Amino acid sequence: xxxxxxxxxxxxxxxxxxxxxxxxxxxxxxxxxxxxxxxxxxxxxxxxxxxxxxxxxxxxxxxxxxxxxxxxxxxxxxxxxxxxxxxxxxxxxxxxxxxxxxxxxxxxxxxxxxxxxxxxxxxxxxxxxxxxxxxxxxxxxxxxxxxxxxxxxxxxxxxxxxxxxxxxxxxxxxxxxxxxxxxxxxxxxxxxxxxxxxxxxxxxxxxxxxxxxxxxxxxxxxxxxxxxxxxxxxxxxxxxxxxxxxxxxxxxxxxxxxxxxxxxxxxxxxxxxxxxxxxxxxxxxxxxxxxxxxxxxxxxxxxxxxxxxxxxxxxxxxxxxxxxxxxxxxxxxxxxxxxxxxxxxxxxxxx
Amino acid sequence: xxxxxxxxxxxxxxxxxxxxxxxxxxxxxxxxxxxxxxxxxxxxxxxxxxxxxxxxxxxxxxxxxxxxxxxxxxxxxxxxxxxxxxxxxxxxxxxxxxxxxxxxxxxxxxxxxxxxxxxxxxxxxxxxxxxxxxxxxxxxxxxxxxxxxxxxxxxxxxxxxxxxxxxxxxxxxxxxxxxxxxxxxxxxxxxxxxxxxxxxxxxxxxxxxxxxxxxxxxxxxxxxxxxxxxxxxxxxxxxxxxxxxxxxxxxxxxxxxxxxxxxxxxxxxxxxxxxxxxxxxxxxxxxxxxxxxxxxxxxxxxxxxxxxxxxxxxxxxxxxxxxxxxxxxxxxxxxxxxxxxxxxxxxxxxx
Numbered sequence: 001x002x003x004x005x006x007x008x009x010x011x012x013x014x015x016x017x018x019x020x021x022x023x024x025x026x027x028x029x030x031x032x033x034x035x036x037x038x039x040x041x042x043x044x045x046x047x048x049x050x051x052x053x054x055x056x057x058x059x060x061x062x063x064x065x066x067x068x069x070x071x072x073x074x075x076x077x078x079x080x081x082x083x084x085x086x087x088x089x090x091x092x093x094x095x096x097x098x099x100x101x102x103x104x105x106x107x108x109x110x111x112x113x114x115x116x117x118x119x120x121x122x123x124x125x126x127x128x129x130x131x132x133x134x135x136x137x138x139x140x141x142x143x144x145x146x147x148x149x150x151x152x153x154x155x156x157x158x159x160x161x162x163x164x165x166x167x168x169x170x171x172x173x174x175x176x177x178x179x180x181x182x183x184x185x186x187x188x189x190x191x192x193x194x195x196x197x198x199x200x201x202x203x204x205x206x207x208x209x210x211x212x213x214x215x216x217x218x219x220x221x222x223x224x225x226x227x228x229x230x231x232x233x234x235x236x237x238x239x240x241x242x243x244x245x246x247x248x249x250x251x252x253x254x255x256x257x258x259x260x261x262x263x264x265x266x267x268x269x270x271x272x273x274x275x276x277x278x279x280x281x282x283x284x285x286x287x288x289x290x291x292x293x294x295x296x297x298x299x300x301x302x303x304x305x306x307x308x309x310x311x312x313x314x315x316x317x318x319x320x321x322x323x324x325x326x327x328x329x330x331x332x333x334x335x336x337x338x339x340x341x342x343x344x345x346x347x348x349x350x351x
Numbered sequence: 352x353x354x355x356x357x358x359x360x361x362x363x364x365x366x367x368x369x370x371x372x373x374x375x376x377x378x379x380x381x382x383x384x385x386x387x388x389x390x391x392x393x394x395x396x397x398x399x400x401x402x403x404x405x406x407x408x409x410x411x412x413x414x415x416x417x418x419x420x421x422x423x424x425x426x427x428x429x430x431x432x433x434x435x436x437x438x439x440x441x442x443x444x445x446x447x448x449x450x451x452x453x454x455x456x457x458x459x460x461x462x463x464x465x466x467x468x469x470x471x472x473x474x475x476x477x478x479x480x481x482x483x484x485x486x487x488x489x490x491x492x493x494x495x496x497x498x499x500x501x502x503x504x505x506x507x508x509x510x511x512x513x514x515x516x517x518x519x520x521x522x523x524x525x526x527x528x529x530x531x532x533x534x535x536x537x538x539x540x541x542x543x544x545x546x547x548x549x550x551x552x553x554x555x556x557x558x559x560x561x562x563x564x565x566x567x568x569x570x571x572x573x574x575x576x577x578x579x580x581x582x583x584x585x586x587x588x589x590x591x592x593x594x595x596x597x598x599x600x601x602x603x604x605x606x607x608x609x610x611x612x613x614x615x616x617x618x619x620x621x622x623x624x625x626x627x628x629x630x631x632x633x634x635x636x637x638x639x640x641x642x643x644x645x646x647x648x649x650x651x652x653x654x655x656x657x658x659x660x661x662x663x664x665x666x667x668x669x670x671x672x673x674x675x676x677x678x679x680x681x682x683x684x685x686x687x688x689x690x691x692x693x694x695x696x697x698x699x700x701x702x
Contacts, residue, residue: 007440007441008366012678014678014679014680015359015679015680015681015682015683016679016697019693019694019697020697020701022694023694023697023698023701027694049407051405054402054405054416054418056400056418056420056425056453058420058422058453058454060453060454060455061455061456062456063418063420063425063451063453063456065405065416065418065427067405067407067414067416069407069409069414071409074407074414076416076429078427078449078451078458080451080455080456080457081456082454082455082456085455085456085687086687086688088455089358089687090358090455090457090687091681091682091683091684091687091690092687094456094457094458094681094682096458096680096681098429100414100429100431102407102409102411102414103409103411103433104411104412104431104433104436104439104441105412105413105414105431105432105433105436105445106431106441106445107429107445107447112679112680112681112682114681114682114690115682115690115694118690118691145688146688147684147687147688147689147690147691148690149691150691151690151691174688177686177688177689177692178691181689181691181692181695327363327365328365328366328367328463329365329366329447329463330366330442330445330447330463330465331366331442331445331463331465331466332366332442333442333498335528336436336437336440336441336442336443336498337437337496337497337498337525337528338498338528338532339442339465339466339469339498339499339502340469340498340500340501340502340532341528341532342370343370343373343374343378343466344532346367346370346371346374347374350371350374
């Protein structure tokens with residue numbers, strides 16, 4: 001399906017269009033539908049051309065390109081991670097992405113992905129928890145109540161029915177912001193004074209903090225048996241959230257081991273520490289949660305196939321919703337070999 | 352310098368804007384100025400964070416991401432190469448690119464790069480020839496008269512004073528197209544019936560064909576002593592233009608050896624065959640042309656720093672020319688941690 005027949009045009013979903021798209025579909029509906037695309041792509045994991053992201057590190061942060069292809073479509077995301085940005089009124093993470101046809105190499109979609117990344121990260125976390133969290137879990141602690149927190153909460157509600165939240169952030173204004181944003185959305189919300197208090201009674205612990213350093217958001221004594229940990233914030237070298245001892249007591253599930261061993265919580269462990277690939281659990285090739293005592297840990301770092309799924313989903317929504325603009329991105333001479341002639345004719349047209 | 356103070360906005364140079372920009376500056380002037388940027392960046396080669404491009408190969412072509420950073424700015428280009436596209440009325444190569452600030456990770460420019468790539472490729476070829484071609488060369492053979500040919504001709508005119516062209520293409524309509532486009536631009540043009548005829552009397556031979564296969568555009572007997580060869584078309588695994596014997600008689604100059612050994616003409620040679628890096632010649636650390644008998648070969652594949660230079664140049668032209676649009680690409684909540692709140696407020700604003 002091509003939205004446009006004009007060869008020079010690439011449909012563009014701006015931030016404004018993305019918000020309209022999400023709101024027109026409904027946030028929980030969007031999360032539910034997106035989860036189907038993400039799961040679908042995890043289930044055909046082996047058919048993807050995969051590569052660890054291409055990162056350019058600097059003192060203040062990282063800029064990454066994350067490509068993936070299923071042989072028919074190709075997608076990539078540009079994403080930065082700059083924890084200090086927040087202090088300057090900027091986003092820690094901004095992103096945009098492109099979907100293209102493999103057969104022609106022509107892009108078919110350019111879209112903002114700052115909002116979309118928050119949605120796909122939340123969806124991937126909730127999907128993992130569907131396979132790993134204790135059955136009938138209702139209570140989730142969220143440690144770190146910044147830009148990602150509400151999306152996590154709503155994805156867990158949409159996919160697992162989580163309706164009790166225990167919020168903690170070192171900056172309590174963040175927790176109050178999160179609670180206010182989620183008011184009247186069907187949650188019972190408790191703002192907690194410490195991480196220790198937040199985890200009390202929670203069956204799922206989500207850590208989603210932003211500091212670029214070895215932080216210990218969770219210490220070993222805070223994690224009881226039977227818990228599922230959704231570790232979202234530790235996602236680049238030198239940035240982890242969990243005490244190593246927790247990892248040693250957990251069964252660890254990851255997206256793409258070559259990337260997670262560099263970026264995830266498991267950078268604290270030996271290179272051959274056993275981990276299970278999430279797609280194998282989804283495909284029934286490996287066990288998820290085996291019993292009610294087990295501590296399961298989804299060491300989420302975010303993988304390119306998830307962005308590919310998100311790009312695919314957004315692309316499929318465009319014809320019916322129409323929330324996009326037409327971007328004159330691709331040179332389209334009348335005769336393909338006459339790129340220079342196009343330039344000359346533009347000159348004649350202007351004179 | 353930031354063109355806009357609006358945090359959500361990224362300046363966008365469409366195909367139409369790029370044509371206006373090039374025409375407003377003047378093609379030869381644009382090429383001359385761009386050459387200064389490219390040379391400047393070659394001269395500080397060691398300060399770049401360099402990586403071979405990230406390629407996704409398929410039966411019909413390749414999609415590549417080409418990132419580079421000088422520690423202050425970060426740039427990347429998306430580019431495809433699909434030789435069969437031409438038969439379907441599409442460009443063999445299309446491209447776009449992004450420039451971003453390393454300190455914040457925020458993009459500051461999105462631009463078409465199909466036209467810009469043709470310009471920067473031509474500029475790099477002409478720059479290399481400035482150091483490698485015989486002194487006072489005036490005649491260039493161009494074998495392959497497709498989308499890149501006129502740009503090559505004009506860059507060699509602007510930088511070296513080449514004013515005699517000998518054109519050959521297996522499809523003579525391409526040669527006539529090229530000659531017509533370059534009419535009244537100060538060239539003496541001869542359309543030739545064979546590659547052999549084209550190289551007669553030429554001091555520089557440019558090969559810029561598009562087939563994705565081991566083609567032999569130049570055979571050994573066609574290349575006399577003292578010639579400079581500008582081999583542009585051979586730029587991915589399995590795509591070369593020159594007979595191996597020519598390579599063995601030539602002194603070979605390349606952009607970034609780890610990439611050229613995979614993609615360039617030298618993929619036909621042993622991995623340790625001696626080559627000279629172009630930046631070293633420019634910086635006076637290695638010799639270029641040593642005598643009038645020597646065959647010099649610039650095995651051009653196109654490197655990410657050249658795109659970086661092109662992005663930098665275009666970005667610097669925007670304030671004075673104004674040929675760009677404002678793209679709502681980056682989510683900018685009033686409070687950085689309140690991405691979800693931005694979405695909620697968009698809902699309230701709409702209802």
